[in-house]
Every structure is written in C-alpha cells, then in structure tokens.
Amino acid sequence: MTVVTRFAPSPTGFLHIGGARTALFNWLFARHHGGQFLLRIEDTDRARSTEDAVEAIYDGLKWLGLDWDGDAVSQFTRVDRHREAVETLLASGKAYRCYCTPEELSEMRESAKADGRPWRYDGIWRDRDPSEAPVGINPVIRIKAPQDGETIIRDKVQGTVRVANDTLDDMVLLRSDGTPTYMLAVVVDDHDMGVTHVIRGDDHLTNAFRQYQLYVALDWDVPEFAHIPLIHGPDGAKMSKRHGALGVDAYRDQGYLPAAMRNYLLRLGWAHGDEEIISTEQAIEWFDLDNVGRAASRFDFAKLSNLNGHYLRSGDNEMLVAEITPMLEERRHEALSEGEKSMLVRAMSGLKERAKNVLELAESAYFYIARRPLVFTDKARSQLDNEAIVHLRTLVAAFGQMMTWEADVLEAHVRTYVDESDPPIKLGKVAQPLRAALSGTTVSPPIFDVMVILGQQETLARINDAISAANS
RNA sequence: GCCCCCAUCGUCUAGUGGCCUAGGACGCUGGCCUCUCACGCCGGAAACAGGGGUUCGAGUCCCCUUGGGGGCGCCA
Numbered sequence: 001m002t003v004v005t006r007f008a009p010s011p012t013g014f015l016h017i018g019g020a021r022t023a024l025f026n027w028l029f030a031r032h033h034g035g036q037f038l039l040r041i042e043d044t045d046r047a048r049s050t051e052d053a054v055e056a057i058y059d060g061l062k063w064l065g066l067d068w069d070g071d072a073v074s075q076f077t078r079v080d081r082h083r084e085a086v087e088t089l090l091a092s093g094k095a096y097r098c099y100c101t102p103e104e105l106s107e108m109r110e111s112a113k114a115d116g117r118p119w120r121y122d123g124i125w126r127d128r129d130p131s132e133a134p135v136g137i138n139p140v141i142r143i144k145a146p147q148d149g150e151t152i153i154r155d156k157v158q159g160t161v162r163v164a165n166d167t168l169d170d171m172v173l174l175r176s177d178g179t180p181t182y183m184l185a186v187v188v189d190d191h192d193m194g195v196t197h198v199i200r201g202d203d204h205l206t207n208a209f210r211q212y213q214l215y216v217a218l219d220w221d222v223p224e225f226a227h228i229p230l231i232h233g234p235d236g237a238k239m240s241k242r243h244g245a246l247g248v249d250a251y252r253d254q255g256y257l258p259a260a261m262r263n264y265l266l267r268l269g270w271a272h273g274d275e276e277i278i279s280t281e282q283a284i285e286w287f288d289l290d291n292v293g294r295a296a297s298r299f300d301f302a303k304l305s306n307l308n309g310h311y312l313r314s315g316d317n318e319m320l321v322a323e324i325t326p327m328l329e330e331r332r333h334e335a336l337s338e339g340e341k342s343m344l345v346r347a348m349s350g351l352k353e354r355a356k357n358v359l360e361l362a363e364s365a366y367f368y369i370a371r372r373p374l375v376f377t378d379k380a381r382s383q384l385d386n387e388a389i390v391h392l393r394t395l396v397a398a399f400g401q402m403m404t405w406e407a408d409v410l411e412a413h414v415r416t417y418v419d420e421s422d423p424p425i426k427l428g429k430v431a432q433p434l435r436a437a438l439s440g441t442t443v444s445p446p447i448f449d450v451m452v453i454l455g456q457q458e459t460l461a462r463i464n465d466a467i468s469a470a471n472s
Numbered sequence: 473g474c475c476c477c478c479a480u481c482g483u484c485u486a487g488u489g490g491c492c493u494a495g496g497a498c499g500c501u502g503g504c505c506u507c508u509c510a511c512g513c514c515g516g517a518a519a520c521a522g523g524g525g526u527u528c529g530a531g532u533c534c535c536c537u538u539g540g541g542g543g544c545g546c547c548a
Contacts, residue, residue, distance in 0.1 A: 009548095010548045042548060043548095045548065047547095048547075048548085098546095100546095105545085105546085106545095109545090117474085118544080119474085119544070120474090140546050158477065158478090162476095163475065167474075167476095167544090171545095172546050174546085176546060177546080181548090182548045186548090202476095202477065202541085203541090203542055205476065205477065206477090206543045206544075209476090229477085230542075267484065267497085268485095271484085273486065274486060274495070274496040274497080276484095276485095276498090277497095293485075294477075294478060295477095295478050295541090296478075296541060296542090297483085297485090298483060299483095300499085303484065303497080304498095305498090306497085306498055306499085309511090313511075353510065353511050353512095354509060354511075355510085364509090414507090426507085427506095427507050428507050428508075429507090431507030432507065432508065434507080442508060443508055445509090445510090446508090
C-alpha cells in the first residue's frame with residue numbers, strides 16, 4: 001500500500017510554525033515511504049478564508065522546501081460530494097435531521113452548565129418521526145452515533161486512546177444552510193484523496209474519535225492516525241497570535257535559512273539517538289512516527305539560532321551572496337557589479353563563520369562593497385589615534401611597493417614590522433587600526449584576508465582615506 | 473465542570489527493567505587558541521515532579537496526587 005499523507009491548513013492567516021512542523025512531518029513520512037504528500041486547503045469557512053492566506057501557505061511551504069504532489073485541493077469546491085456522503089448516511093439511517101435551533105441549543109447548554117452537568121446534545125430528534133418536524137425551520141443533519149460501548153483509536157504516536165461513547169454526542173454533519181461541517185469534510189476528503197496516514201497536531205486527538213465513528217458509519221477504511229504534540233511558546237504557554245506564533249515568512253525575514261528551520265523543527269518532538277545536525281536527505285531516511293515524542297515542546301530561539309549558524313557556515317558561498325545581494329543593494333542604493341559579487345563570493349568563507357543569520361551576514365559584508373570614503377563607527381575612529389596613524393603611514397608606503405599581494409606575505413611583513421619596532425609592539429596595535437581603516441569597524445574577518453579580497457589598490461586608498469581623515 | 477493527552481538538566485532530547493555513579497545538544501560558565509569578532513578545542517555546574525506499589529532490581533511497568541496541555545460550536 002502506498003503511503004499518502006496530507007497537510008490541511010485553513011487559510012485564515014499565515015503558515016505558522018506549528019503548521020510548518022506538521023507539514024514537515026507529513027512530508028518526511030511520505031518521502032520516507034516513497035509515497036505522496038498532498039495539500040488541501042480547508043476553506044469551507046468562507047468568511048474567514050482569504051486568497052492572500054492561501055498564497056502565504058504556498059509561499060511558506062515552498063520556502064521550506066516542502067513540495068506537495070499534484071494540485072492543492074480546495075475543500076470548498078467539494079461541497080457537493082460532502083452532501084452526497086450525507087445522503088447515503090440519511091438513506092441508511094445513520095444520520096438524521098435535527099430541528100433544534102441554535103437558540104434552543106445554547107439554552108440547553110446554559111442550563112446544563114447551571115446544573116453542573118456536562119453539556120452534550122441530547123438527541124431529541126434522533127428517533128422522532130419526521131412528521132413532527134416544525135415548519136419553516138431548516139434542519140441540520142446529525143450523525144446517529146453509537147450511545148454505548150467505547151471508541152478506540154490506535155494512534156501511532158499517542159498509543160491506544162479510548163473514550164466512552166456516552167461522552168460523545170451526535171455531531172452536526174450538514175449545517176441548516178446545507179454546508180458541510182469540518183468533521184464531515186475532513187473525513188470525506190481524506191477518504192477520497194486516499195489518505196492513509198493522518199498526521200496532525202494533537203489538538204485534533206479528541207476529534208479523531210468522532211471522525212472514526214463517521215468512517216465506520218460510511219463503511220470506509222479508517223486511516224492511521226498520528227497526533228503529534230503541539231509547540232508552545234518560550235514561556236510554555238500555547239502559541240497564539242500574540243505569543244510568538246510567527247508566520248514562516250517572519251523567520252525568513254529574520255535571516256533564518258530553510259535548512260536550519262527544517263532541522264530545528266524536526267528535532268522538536270522527534271529524535272534519532274544523539275543526532276543533532278540532520279540533513280534533509282538523512283531525515284527522509286530516518287524519519288518515522290515511532291520516535292515522535294508525546295510531550296509538547298517549547299520553541300527555543302537560541303537553539304534555532306545556533307543551528308542557523310551551522311547551516312550558514314556550511315552554506316554555499318554563491319547561494320549566500322545571492323541571499324544578501326538585495327539587502328546590500330538596498331542599503332547602498334546602488335546595484336552590485338558582477339565584480340563585486342565575485343569579490344563577495346571570495347569573502348564569504350571569512351564572513352559566514354561569524355554570522356548567525358543572513359541579516360548579520362549582510363551587515364558584516366557591507367564594508368567590502370561600501371563606497372569610499374568609509375563611514376567609521378565611533379570605536380573604529382578611536383582606534384585611529386596619532387600613534388596608529390604613524391604606523392599606517394609607514395605601512396601604506398610599504399604596501400604600495402609590494403609586488404605580490406597575498407595574505408601570508410602581508411602578514412609576514414606586518415609581523416616583521418611590529419617585531420622590529422623599538423620597542424617591539426603587539427600585532428594588535430597595528431592590526432586594529434588597519435581593520436578600522438579598511439572596514440570602518442572594529443570587527444571583521446582576519447585583516448590580511450580582507451586586504452587580499454579588497455585588492456591592493458582599494459586597500460591603499462582606504463588606508464590613505466583614514467590618514468587624511470585623521471589629519472583634518 | 474466533563475472528557476482526552478502529557479511529565480528526564482533552564483530548553484530540545486537519549487533512555488523501551490540491569491550497559492545509568494542518567495548520555496548528547498543549545499544556553500550558561502572556567503580555560504585554550506588569537507590581529508578583532510566568531511569558529512574550534514578542553515573542562516564545569518545543571519534533571520528522572522511527589523507518593524505508593526510490582527520486581528532480586530525501576531528513569532523505564534501499574535495506581536494515586538500534583539502540575540502542564542488539548543477538546544467539549546450549525547470554527548477549522
């Protein structure tokens with residue numbers, strides 16, 4: 001049997017982090033088994049669904065690298081099929097019309113609450129004769145659920161979960177306006193789409209019981225269920241709009257790499273021994289439901305950040321330059337030339353191991369393509385004191401004479417210079433002023449590497465700029 | 473309130489009855505490296521929620537308590 005999983009978000013907002021992980025697990029499970037990963041947009045709630053949200057979901061999944069098979073299914077377009085399923089239920093006596101109005105229902109709810117009784121629809125229309133139906137009221141269709149015994153779910157993550165049927169009531173399948181409810185639509189769609197494994201957040205665990213009953217009533221095979229624990233905010237509270245539940249686009253904007261997000265999300269609730277850095281290929285090979293934990297986990301930015309640093313350091317130079325180019329151009333208000341881009345590619349290995357996100361990478365790379373004269377930070381300017389300028393004057397003269405412009409040659413020359421100064425000075429006494437002159441800051445990759453990447457001409461010009469600035 | 477789920481360092485987790493004087497990672501921290509900042513390397517502090525069982529033996533199995541979470545809509 002081919003494995004078919006699905007991700008079924010409702011387009012009422014961005015693709016948030018919890019949804020992203022659910023999608024990832026579904027995707028990994030399908031890819032691991034060589035099966036299919038389908039996408040279904042649960043847009044039956046017309047009032048709350050928007051086109052923008054649908055686009056945001058597509059964008060988020062694409063950015064994460066989670067490709068789905070076939071076209072996304074719009075649940076809304078399948079209402080006829082949903083109604084059809086209810087017709088068969090009505091015909092076989094497994095569903096019935098209920099004429100209670102929403103008002104009556106909420107009254108029943110209120111009084112149950114007042115008496116301290118657990119609320120549950122009492123099924124008064126369950127066995128009533130249709131002739132008693134009041135006129136002028138459009139009924140809802142409810143399932144005729146079993147009233148005794150128990151419903152058992154053998155969840156791939158949560159294990160065997162059981163509930164007494166008398167704690168469940170007859171849920172609504174079709175609203176009085178004829179539209180299907182979520183419970184109906186999920187079951188019909190999952191069945192029609194051939195979904196074999198329903199992997200979703202455990203906030204749906206109790207829904208699974210009712211859905212199970214629906215599958216049975218429809219005489220359909222019940223898929224495997226796997227309810228994965230939710231992700232909580234850093235403070236342990238549920239992730240909500242105002243509680244750290246950002247859209248994946250926000251993570252992209254903060255400079256996180258998709259590979260890092262995948263790795264981080266994967267380790268939130270799933271483990272493979274002591275493995276921490278797990279490539280996507282490896283994840284596909286290893287992923288299984290047995291090793292999904294059952295406890296909710298907290299979102300930890302520090303760890304995500306650390307992982308991001310790892311993927312940045314091992315990231316492809318060209319790819320990274322492509323990532324930061326738009327940021328650099330925006331800041332400089334001027335496009336980068338091909339020469340500058342290739343310079344950045346050469347600079348990347350020195351830069352990427354110092355950044356923990358793409359934003360920082362762009363920030364630290366800017367000085368390479370900044371137009372002269374550089375703007376100095378306060379700390380950089382303080383490095384360029386009188387003593388430093390004396391050293392720079394001597395060095396710039398020597399640098400101008402150099403025939404080979406290589407890091408080790410430059411370093412050897414400067415080391416000799418500091419050693420032979422009288423009295424000998426520390427390398428830092430010269431390296432820091434050089435750094436300030438060349439980068440405008442006090443932090444950069446190794447300064448002799450910087451000189452080589454910048455090239456002799458630019459290096460000399462920047463040092464001379466610093467000397468002139470100090471004189472004025 | 474009722475129903476369901478969960479519970480190992482601050483955080484993510486390994487652990488499937490003896491290999492656990494509980495391992496790894498992030499974070500924190502001492503040191504090394506060093507032209508800055510990082511990276512890297514070496515070291516440290518840090519956990520089985522509590523109580524009962526079962527067993528020769530329990531972090532691992534059972535029960536209770538406590539604590540968290542989720543669900544109880546003509547939302548999804």
